Amino acid sequence: QITLKESGPTLVKPTQTLTLTCSFSGFSLSTSGVGVGWIRQPPGKALEWLALIYWNDDKRYSPSLKSRLTVTKDTSKNQVVLTLTNMDRVDTATYYCARKLGPLDYWGQGSLVTVSS
């Protein structure tokens, strides 16, 4: 059974750095072709693709957020970490992680992050 779960703060202040962890089970990020992606969704708005890390540590970032995003993996812990610097109110959203094997096929439940002072 494949599961993913996002964890991290529910509230961050403007200018702070957000760190979210995706903990997963049922697959390995050392398997060829496997990746873990991050996607966010502001309240009432559309999905936005953020970043992707592959089994070989290849990383891809949204061009519009590239300067603020970092994604890393800890294969031994079955975790992927996303950091987003200089948080702003417009970054308030539910953040999802998802396994990528071909498409983004298994998703976590999402973690709502609110940016407010």
Place this chain on the structure above:
Amino acid sequence: QSALTQPASVSGSPGQSITISCTGSSSDVGGYNYVSWYQQHPGKAPKLMIYDVSKRPSGVSNRFSGSKSGNTASLTISGLQAEDEADYYCISYTSSTTWVFGGGTKLTVL
């Protein structure tokens, strides 16, 4: 990269068929057969319905089908059911080796 263009809303009656379009460019939808479609019910995570333009994951009803022509991909739902009422999103691989979502379409079953 700009979001792919989807109609904001579509509607249909039970039993009917509807089609949701997803328009991009030759740098994304038109250039690759890596378009997926997701269904999202309120408060839930997205669910994969179609991938690689027209492939259906195991467990997804064959009432859902996908296609592509030029820079536009389409999701067709036949035999509409009340449970199909949800938001639908397309996503495509891009020439920048990144991914881009559509703006989403709200499907209402009348």
